[in-house]
Amino acid sequence: MSVLAIVSLKNGQPTKGGLEAASYAAAFAKAQGQDAVALVAGAMTSDGGLGATGIDRVLHFSTELSDSSQWTRLAEAASKECGASTVVLSHDHTGRAIGPRLAVRLQAGMVSGVTELPRDGAVRKNVFSGKAMADVEVSTNAVVYSVTPNAFGVREGGSEAEASPFAAEVGEAREHVTGFDLASADGQTPLPEADLVVSAGRGLKGPENWGIVEDLANALGATTACSRPVSDIGWRPHHEHVGQTGITIRPNLYIAAGISGAIQHLAGVNQSKVIVVINTDPEAPFFKAADYGIVGDAFEVLPKLTAAVKALDA
Numbered sequence: 001m002s003v004l005a006i007v008s009l010k011n012g013q014p015t016k017g018g019l020e021a022a023s024y025a026a027a028f029a030k031a032q033g034q035d036a037v038a039l040v041a042g043a044m045t046s047d048g049g050l051g052a053t054g055i056d057r058v059l060h061f062s063t064e065l066s067d068s069s070q071w072t073r074l075a076e077a078a079s080k081e082c083g084a085s086t087v088v089l090s091h092d093h094t095g096r097a098i099g100p101r102l103a104v105r106l107q108a109g110m111v112s113g114v115t116e117l118p119r120d121g122a123v124r125k126n127v128f129s130g131k132a133m134a135d136v137e138v139s140t141n142a143v144v145y146s147v148t149p150n151a152f153g154v155r156e157g158g159s160e161a162e163a164s165p166f167a168a169e170v171g172e173a174r175e176h177v178t179g180f181d182l183a184s185a186d187g188q189t190p191l192p193e194a195d196l197v198v199s200a201g202r203g204l205k206g207p208e209n210w211g212i213v214e215d216l217a218n219a220l221g222a223t224t225a226c227s228r229p230v231s232d233i234g235w236r237p238h239h240e241h242v243g244q245t246g247i248t249i250r251p252n253l254y255i256a257a258g259i260s261g262a263i264q265h266l267a268g269v270n271q272s273k274v275i276v277v278i279n280t281d282p283e284a285p286f287f288k289a290a291d292y293g294i295v296g297d298a299f300e301v302l303p304k305l306t307a308a309v310k311a312l313d314a
Contacts, residue, residue, distance in 0.1 A: 003029035004084035005038045006075050007050065008094050009064075014040070014048045016154065016193045017090030017147075023155035024147045025088040026054025028117055039078040039166070041065045051161030053154065057082075059166035067173035068097035076105045077168035084142075091146035092192060099146045108142035115151040129244055129267035149192045150250040151271075188223045191242065196222035197251045197272075199242060200230070203258015203279065203298055207235040212302040213257065219309040225249070227259050243268035255305075257298040261286020278302070 005025035007018035014022065022038050029036035038055045040048065042064030050058055059078050065071050075098060079087055087102060089095035091113045103110035115133075116124045122135040123145065191197065198217040204210060210224075217224045224240060231241040242249050244267035254272035258279065259265060266289055269275070277290035278301050287293045294301055 001032075002035040002037050002082045002084045003032070003086045003088065004075070004079050004082060005036065005055065006071075006087065006089045006095070006098065007038045007040050007048075008090070008092075009040055009042045009044055009048070012043050012045060012048075014044075014050060015090070015092075017092045017095070017149050019049070019053055019154045020149065020152055021088045021090045021095075021147050022050050022053040022055050024114075024117070024145070024152045025086070026056075026158070027152075027155060028086060028088070029056075030054065031117065035082070037078075037082045037084065038161070039075060041071070041074060044163075047161040047163045052156045052158050054158040055161045058161050058163040060163050061166050061168065065170065065173075066177040067175040068094070068101070069174055070170040071098050072101040072105065073170045074168050075102050078166060079106060079142075081166070086142070087144045089144070089146045091148050095146045099144050103144040106142045106144070107140065108144050109138035109140040110144040110146075111136045111138060112146045113148045114145050115148050117152075126271065130248075130271045131267075148250065148271075150195070150252075188217075191223055191225060191240070191247050191249050194223035194249065195252045196220050197225050197242075197249060197253070198222045198255045198257075199225035199227070199259065199269075200257045200298065201227035201259035202229050204230075204235075209299070210236070212299065212306070216255070216302050216306045216309070219306050219313070220253075222253075222255075227265055256286060257302055259286060260284050261289060 003025045005022040008015045026036040035056045037057045038050045039059045041061040047058050089099050111123050114123050114125045122137045127134045200213045225242045226236040226240045228241050230236050231238045243265040248268045250271040252273045254269050255276045274291045276292045277286045278294045278298050282295045
C-alpha cells in the first residue's frame with residue numbers, strides 16, 4: 001500500500017502547492033508505515049526536489065498535460081499501479097478539477113481543503129469561510145485529500161527519490177490551452193502561494209498612491225493585494241482582490257492598510273498566521289481580528305515600515 005501525491009510542474013519544477021501535497025503525502029505515509037509516491041507530468045530534472053519532502057518514488061509521465069480529464073486518467077492509472085489507498089492533491093485550480101473526478105473513478109471518499117494530517121480516523125478542514133473547523137471521517141477504503149495552500153507547508157530533510165518513467169493511456173484532450181497571459185509581470189509570487197502579503201483599501205485615496213504599498217511589498221519580497229471596492233472601481237486589477245468573493249489566502253504575514261475589515265474581506269484573510277492592521281479609525285472592525293494594530297495614517301506609517309525593513313537588510 002502507498003500514498004500518492006499528484007504534483008503539478010511549472011517550468012520543469014514542482015509548484016509550491018505540489019510540494020505541499022508531496023509533504024503531506026510523505027508525512028501521512030510515514031505515519032501509516034506506507035510508501036510515499038509522487039506523480040508528475042512533463043519535463044523535469046531528476047526528482048525535482050520531491051525526495052527532500054519525504055517522497056520515496058516519483059512516477060514520471062513525460063508528456064505535459066493541461067487537460068483535467070487526461071490528468072484524471074493518469075492519476076487513476078498511477079494509483080492502481082502503486083496500490084495507493086490515499087491520494088493527495090493541492091487544493092488549487094488543478095486539484096479542484098482533478099480531485100472529484102478521481103474520487104468517482106476510485107470509488108473513494110473525498111475531503112477538500114484539509115489543513116492537518118488525519119487523527120483518530122478524522123481529518124480537519126476549515127468551514128464557514130474559515131470561521132470554524134470540521135473533523136471529517138471517511139468510511140470508504142480509498143480516500144482523496146486536497147490540501148489547503150500554505151496550511152501544511154513544505155517539509156524538507158529527505159534524500160533524493162527514485163524517478164522512473166510511467167506510461168498510461170490518457171485519451172484525447174478535450175481542453176486546449178492556447179497560451180498564458182501573466183497577471184503580473186513583476187515576478188511576484190501568486191497570491192494563493194504567497195507567504196507575505198501587503199494589501200490596501202480605499203484609505204489609499206487613489207491608484208496614484210499605490211507606490212507606498214508596492215515599496216513595502218518590494219522591500220519585504222511580498223505580494224500586493226487589495227480589497228474588493230478597490231478592484232471594483234478599477235484602482236487595482238481584479239486578480240489582487242482578496243476576500244470572500246475574491247481570492248482566499250493564508251500567508252504567514254498579512255499587512256492591511258486603509259481597509260476597514262468588513263466581514264466579506266475577513267473571510268478571505270482570517271486564516272493568515274499574523275495580521276497587521278493600519279487604520280486611522282481606532283474603531284475599525286479589522287482591529288478585532290488583528291495580531292498587531294497601528295492607529296495611524298497609512299501615508300505616514302507605510303514609508304516608515306519600508307525604511308525599517310530596508311535598514312534591517314542593510
